[in-house]
Amino acid sequence: MKSLSVVFPLAAIFVCVGAIYPFWVGILLNVIGLSVCFTVPYLVGRISGGDIMRVIEMKYPKARKLVNYGHDNNLFASYISRAVVVVPGDLVSMIHGALRMPYRPYLLGSIMGVMPEMLVQTYIGAQLKHLTIKSVLVMIALIAATLAFSLILNKKVSRSGKQMDKEDF
Structure with missing residues (x-):
């Protein structure tokens, strides 16, 4: 269901899975779930094509910039489109499918792009059962690290996007 719902947050699923299952099982289940979640709209895009x-x-x-990135490096394009959210994730999957991006680099890059967020949110869900000062501090540190990583990546992509725009004119 999540695969075709643009508005339902993955974070809620990650936290719930982390709260229900042991951490490592939750990670495995979330990766399997992400694979399905990324595959269904990819196939919709692949079948629908240019329309x-x-x-x-x-x-x-x-989305046009995403298309341009996708032609040069499939793995990086799918990674960056998940790590730096510019277009909703389900639409990203449809775009990559419509572009006929090879499935393996698409799926691997997509999972790698969501992995930091998924790990933190699954960990948070796992810690909800037994909150301690230590677990709260670890959660804060993980959230801060993920936020810092995202901000650095966003700046880097913004700069390279501006350089590309100048070169295009």
């Missing part, structure tokens, strides 16, 4: 691309590009003009 869905036109609709997505009209509604989300930033």
